[in-house]
Amino acid sequence: MARANDEVAALFQEYADLISITGGDAFRARVYEKAARAIGGHHADVSTLDLKGLQEIPGVGKSTAEKIVEYLGTGSVAAVEKLRAKIPAGVRRLTAIPSLGPKKALVLYQELGISSVDELADAIHEQKLRDLKGFGPRTEEKLLHGIDLLRSAGDRVLVDVAADLAESVVDALSEASGVLRCAYAGSLRRGRETIGDIDVLVAARTPGPVMKAFTELPYVTEVIAHGDKKTSVRTDRGLNVDLRVVPKDSWGAALLYFTGSKAHNIRIRERAVHQKLKLSEYGLFDTETGERIVSCTEEDVYARLGLPWIAPPLREDRGEIEAGLEGTLPELVTEADLRGDLHTHTDLTDGLASLEDMVAAAAGRGYAYYAITDHAPDLSMQRMTKERMLAQRAQVRELRPPRGMRLLHGVELNIGPEGGVDWPDDFLADFDVCVASIHSHFDQSRDALTRRLVRACENPCVNVIGHPTTRLIGRRSGIDADLDEVFAACARTGTALEINAHPDRLDLNDEHILRAKRHGVRFAVDSHAHAVPHLAHMRYGVATAQRGWLTKDDVINTWTLTRLRRFLRKGRA
Template sequence: MARPNEQVGALLQEYADLVAITGGAPYRARVYEKAARSVAGHHLDVSTLDAAGLREIPNVGDSIAAKVVEYFRTGRIEEVERLRARIPAGVRELTQIPTLGPRKAMMLYDERGIASVQDLLDALDAGRLRGLKGFGPRTEENLRHGITLLRQAGGRVTLDVAMELAEEVVAALSALPQCERCTYAGSLRRMRETVGDLDILAASTKPRSLMKALTGLSLVSEVIAHGDTKTSVRTTAGMQVDLRVVPPESWGAALQYFTGSKAHNVRTREIAVRQDLKLSEYGLFTVPPAQRRHRRKATLTGEPASGEGPPAESTEPTEPAEESGPPEAGELVVSKSEQEVYARIGLPWIPPTLREDRGEIEAARDGTLPDVVTEQDIRGDLHTHTDLTDGVAPMTEMVAAAAERGYDYYAVTDHAPNLYMQRMTDEKMLAQREQLHALAKRYPHLTLLHGTELNIDPDGEVDWPADFLAGFDICVASVHSHFNQTRAQLTRRLVRACENPHVNVIGHPTARLIGHRQPIDVDLEAVYEACADTGTALEVNASPDRLDLNDEHLLAARRHGVKFAVDTDAHAVAHLDYLRYGVGTAQRGWLTAGDVINTWPLRRLRTFLRKGRKGREKP
């Protein structure tokens, strides 16, 4: 279930949307939007705060604090309920479409009677939006694209949502005396950018106790299937959770099997078959001589052998699978740990994030499997924000949280003036620099870097002249607008930013928002070449709504010799924990610590950050 902060943040954001839909004052909607971000990102559990404590949260005044108190007292906010009643549910559904704001959603309802996503699609097909003010051909194209994005997301959720649920379930089951081991598996363990169904694996000699405990959790709204070794439930948020319980002695084999991916498991099973072994969720077994010829043919041709299921069954089923016992096979060889399973078929242990059949089997065989970057390798965060711009926590709190994480260095990179709604000025930025320098005296073991997130304008220029930029320790430059430029324009825009001697990192390079905004149409190969040539790093933005660059981009960029920065883009103290998702994405892109500049010692990092300021030197 969502944290109390996120529950309240979502309600306040909904209230802001409802105010906008019903024609309320724009400033009122903005006030609640800011409060929603502040509450969701607050480091303390807001359910434990009284009205006075809530008012200490940035952007939370008396009225908003009263609504939060009301929610925790009654389970609802009366004003939200009142506005909900005024608006058809379908109109709120329309606001989930990327590119369609609340006012236009209400206009579609008032002017054309459109009250659902399907209604809108039918209206587009029938040409019924023509003549409606603000809905020209380009808007219609954007709406179709937004509907496609919405439907592609389907029932999948971002990594942070899946992780929070998984950790709650794992913690509840691990607390049972009958549970010997428990963890999440499937696409979440592989850190895929979105997750459909959640796979939980447990080891126990008394599986029924665990099944009963799962179905009794308060987050469960429906029991889909209930058995002795597998139970599937649906949560109150609509996500399916599949729990599988195996004997403790089968733990390693089961973890390897249910982690997947399907393609990776097919490869490992093929290797086992060639050694006259059978690999399943119960272990690695010898195969009786009479079955060997048939099994080899079945696995290598993709056809099931007599009495067996197909060799390429999915490790992430969308339907509850039938329960089955251990396979009829020969002697058990190994099963207790993943390491021994891989070792027995002649491979080193392969990190879960690499198990996508993208060359990891071959790399493991020839000894070139990368030693992927880990969270422990990260020495600092190079892209974060404070409440000076659109962050929700003051600089003192962000720096204190960075120090608590044990970082060697930490950069504050608030927005620059060309992102006009942030109202940045030269004077504000210089004052922040002085405050940061003063704050550094409190943290002798943490080097504080003063930076900025620049805006790459449509021509590739950035905020501030060179002499002002020279005063920053680090400059991240990002695209924040004009996403619909041509491919050539967008490519030249990013390349010019790379060529700026003061730009160190290109932030969230494709500008995508998962499920809400497609990546910009840019020739990334040209950008990779520019980064490699100019000594500019590309960001792996760890925000679970971005994960930008993604794993496939990283695989391609790495071949050009590009360096990367794994940053959180944190706008609140809690967002610093997003680092795990950025590191997971970096691992999926086969990045090592040497590829990531914020794993480097400060001296080497500073050399890289000097970039072209003194002859374009590279580390």
């Protein structure tokens, strides 16, 4: 389940929002925002720390630490409950709309009584906002776009939230009486970026004990349906979980069936029909005799249908059946293939952990190399200077990480409105790796955004375009650029595109990866870690790369350091 750190971080972010919405002290709101980030990114479980230990977390003072202790002991914080009582729950929901901050949400509530997303949409269509200070036609347009974005996410959650819950369920049920096998299936097994509900499959001798154990899990808040074959529950994480129990000898067919996708399953069943077979969750059957032919493993089912086993991330009916028949399915990149991470931050800029802590954690993951890429000066809030960056480089060069891991000193550059970056080529030439990303001016024209990215690719010092579309899942759409032109520029200039593994980005997404690969682009799967726990996000970046049909040869940070360095020289002498 979710770490206590994540629960406390979410509570303090809510507290900060409530302070802002109720017109409280802005400095106090920022204190709790920073505390939320620090706690969420802290490596140690806050539930194991005493008051003194909590105060050692950067940004956590005595008052904040006392609130953590209060929450861990009682499940609530009196100060937060007091503010919650002042504002309808829907008002804070308004702040989830991209471009609508707490102050404007408060104005909408005070002036128009708006306390829900639907009420806001109606008010915009009725042009009720135009008489409010700071709300014009352009604001209305942005808010409507933000509402559409929010609604498109629906009740879906980010993949890391779903994975955390699914793995807890699987771990718990694997210990239940009579359980022989247990795994999650569905869109989560296929590595989708957002998840609507979780499908868990169990092979058991009898369903009763496992169904009972399932309904008694501590995070189950409601039993929606209860049966011998399927039980559905609602959880306190905002996700429904469906449990299906099958006999042991039906495991393979059931796992294939409940993994999906629907489109993939239709194609598989069509092949079965052409061979006078019938496929269900219980097996592959002869339609004339009713005899079950195979069912124990997915490999058995695929093989009987004349196909090799198809990895779950590929099961979207995007050519995997044809590739299987032709023997051209890719050998997908895996997390074990990664030799390093090329985009990470420390507390020198907006990270939460020291250089030493980040390096030690990276070494613990068994990497052969690891890049530190703190922000350059164009993001003024980071207060970066040449002197500070050079001081960090000296520190990097002096460090001797364990297990012989090589440290790379890099930088994350800001791609300016015209496509320029923070520092001149003569200074950038001494970095081991340069990631360049767009951080502002998202609303430029399509032509301007395209030129901006192409110019960054053409910079001889830029090695990787970071989070290329800038999207934040459910919060910000990707920029409107001609991505095919950008992909062609990357292939032409030897610039890699990042697959940002942070669960709220996963940028590029799988469809963009498929297109970019056709242009001959190389990729870097990076954690974009700002804290030690973020290094583990690589699994989601790899799953996205797999959905984009990438092999390890497509991903530059699976290469040896020698081959990687050749690529990073980008044709320079």
